[in-house]
Amino acid sequence: MRRVIQFSTGNVGRHSLRAIIGRPDLELVGVHAARPDKVGRDAAQLCGLDAPTGIVATDDVDALVNLGADCVVYTSQGETRPTEAIEQMSKFLAAGTNVVGTSMVWLVTPHHAEDWLRKPLQRACAAGNTSLYVNGIDPGFSGDTLVHAAVSLTTRVDSITVQEIFDCGNYDDAEFTGAAMGFGSTEDDDTPMMFLPGVIVSMWGGQARSLADNLDIKLDEVRQRVEPWYTPERIDCTMMTVEPGQMGAVRFATEGVREGKPVITLEHVTRLTTAAAPTGSFHRRVTPVCTASSWRGNRGWRSTPMCPIRSSIPPMPAASRRPAVPSMRSTGCVARRRALSRWRTFRCPRRCAGRCGVSTRCALPVTAI
Numbered sequence: 001m002r003r004v005i006q007f008s009t010g011n012v013g014r015h016s017l018r019a020i021i022g023r024p025d026l027e028l029v030g031v032h033a034a035r036p037d038k039v040g041r042d043a044a045q046l047c048g049l050d051a052p053t054g055i056v057a058t059d060d061v062d063a064l065v066n067l068g069a070d071c072v073v074y075t076s077q078g079e080t081r082p083t084e085a086i087e088q089m090s091k092f093l094a095a096g097t098n099v100v101g102t103s104m105v106w107l108v109t110p111h112h113a114e115d116w117l118r119k120p121l122q123r124a125c126a127a128g129n130t131s132l133y134v135n136g137i138d139p140g141f142s143g144d145t146l147v148h149a150a151v152s153l154t155t156r157v158d159s160i161t162v163q164e165i166f167d168c169g170n171y172d173d174a175e176f177t178g179a180a181m182g183f184g185s186t187e188d189d190d191t192p193m194m195f196l197p198g199v200i201v202s203m204w205g206g207q208a209r210s211l212a213d214n215l216d217i218k219l220d221e222v223r224q225r226v227e228p229w230y231t232p233e234r235i236d237c238t239m240m241t242v243e244p245g246q247m248g249a250v251r252f253a254t255e256g257v258r259e260g261k262p263v264i265t266l267e268h269v270t271r272l273t274t275a276a277a278p279t280g281s282f283h284r285r286v287t288p289v290c291t292a293s294s295w296r297g298n299r300g301w302r303s304t305p306m307c308p309i310r311s312s313i314p315p316m317p318a319a320s321r322r323p324a325v326p327s328m329r330s331t332g333c334v335a336r337r338r339a340l341s342r343w344r345t346f347r348c349p350r351r352c353a354g355r356c357g358v359s360t361r362c363a364l365p366v367t368a369i
Contacts, residue, residue, distance in 0.1 A: 003069045005030040005097070007088070008076035009038060009046040009057065011173060012102050016073050018047040030064045033057035034076065061088055065095050074101030077176065079203075086120050093124035093132060100133045107134035108144075109206035138164055143207045143266050148214070160211065161265040169237035169272045178239050183272060184246045187230065195252065200224035204254035204266045211264050212256050219256045219264070227251040235273050242272060249276030 004026050006017040020026050021043065031043045036059075038046060043055045058064065064072070072092045078085030082104065089099050106113045107121075121132055135141065143162045151157055171177060178184065182192030193199065205222045212219045231248035235241065242248045249271035256264035 001025055001027050002071060003027050003029045003067070005032070005064050005067065005069045005072040005092075006043070007032040007064075007072050007074045007101075009033055009043075010075065010077070011171070013073075013075040014047040016075055017043060018049060020073065021047070021049060021053060028053060028055050029069050030067050031055055031057040032061065032064055032076070033059060061091065065091050065097070068095070069097050071098045071100060074099050074103050076103055078103035079105065080176065082117065086117065089132065090120055090124035092128075093121065093130045094127040096128045096130060098130045098132070100135075102134065102136040102140075104134055105136070105139050105203055106206060107132070108136065108139045109210040110134075112206035112209050138268075139204055139207045143204070143211065147211060151215070157215075159261075159263045159265070160215075161267060163267045163269070165269045166271070167274065168239050168270055169235075170239070172238050174240045181250060181270060182228070182247050184240055184242050186246055187228075195226045195250075198224075200226070200252055200254055208254050208256040208264045208266055217256075217258065217263060219258055220260075221257045223255050223257060225253050225255065229271075229276050231273070231276065233275075237272050239272055248272045 002025065004020050006013060006020055006028065009017055009031065017028075017031065020028050028043060031046065033039050033041075033046070038057050039059050041057055043053045043057065044051060046057060074085075074089060074092075076085065076088075085104055089101075089104075092099050104117070106117055110118055124130070125132055142164060147160060147162060151160070168177060168181075168183070174183075180192060180194045182189070182195065185192060201222055201224050208222050209219065211217075227250065228247050229249040229251070230245055231242055232244055234243055235248050249269065251267065251269045253265055253267035255262035255266075
């Protein structure tokens with residue numbers, strides 16, 4: 001049985017905490033809470049369960065490190081406080097506790113992350129002989145594993161577009177998500193933090209480059225685009241109230257460009273009302289489409305590969321494709337797949353106790369293409 005710590009109990013953490021408690025092969029040994037009103041409360045109370053666990057939340061990071069757990073699930077918001085998040089993760093890693101999480105989205109593709117972020121964590125992994133694995137739905141599964149699964153159904157791929165349509169109206173996070181994306185702002189206000197030059201590329205550019213690497217595509221540049229939508233009517237929702245003339249939705253994308261044309265596009269339509277983005281006018285040619293009707297209530301994601309898939313990667317005859325069966329090892333899943341022109345090997349961790357170091361790839365079997 002693995003001994004696990006849940007670090008944070010917010011919009012993501014409360015769901016992972018509930019899942020940990022419900023797993024018979026995992027033992028919850030600690031919970032971190034940053035808010036004073038959560039400290040001292042039983043873990044069950046923090047994730048909507050009735051039966052107490054006997055594990056109470058604490059804000060003492062060192063006390064949690066000293067528990068010597070096998071793994072910590074780190075879901076605390078780290079993008080707005082990267083230095084502190086790196087220090088917290090490093091403490092666990094250096095002490096011998098593996099870390100998995102959704103925080104610090106740059107680490108979804110660690111080989112494309114900057115040295116200031118990656119190297120301290122690599123040193124901590126080496127000191128504790130531990131592993132760090134960061135992933136999520138987006139960035140993560142929808143722009144990686146799901147894409148490869150969809151591409152494996154085709155004999156020719158010209159371009160890849162991943163589009164997420166997300167309704168933030170029921171997402172109770174006006175302080176970070178709302179402010180960062182500029183919901184409620186006007187055309188005359190300053191540019192929201194998320195859409196400053198280079199910010200979108202810093203968050204999703206690594207995923208575009210990683211896809212290009214895996215498909216053996218050479219990109220000339222990675223760029224971003226933003227299209228805000230200002231509502232003509234008042235919007236009342238859980239996120240906030242938006243008055244006429246204020247921003248109620250935004251479409252933004254990271255584009256991997258070759259020969260002047262986008263060949264890999266990671267696009268998002270983020271809205272507070274369905275009136276902002278009717279499905280028909282926003283769905284174009286897409287590879288996978290991930291939609292979520294609501295975050296609150298844990299309704300989940302629906303992933304639908306859609307055809308045709310079009311754009312400009314050189315064709316590969318179906319007869320030349322030779323899928324291989326992944327071989328399972330204690331440290332993860334090693335798969336070989338044909339990257340349109342040559343065989344390439346990569347590692348797919350399947351558990352927190354993977355190979356020492358900062359890991360990548362989704363914890364699912366890899367589809368050979």
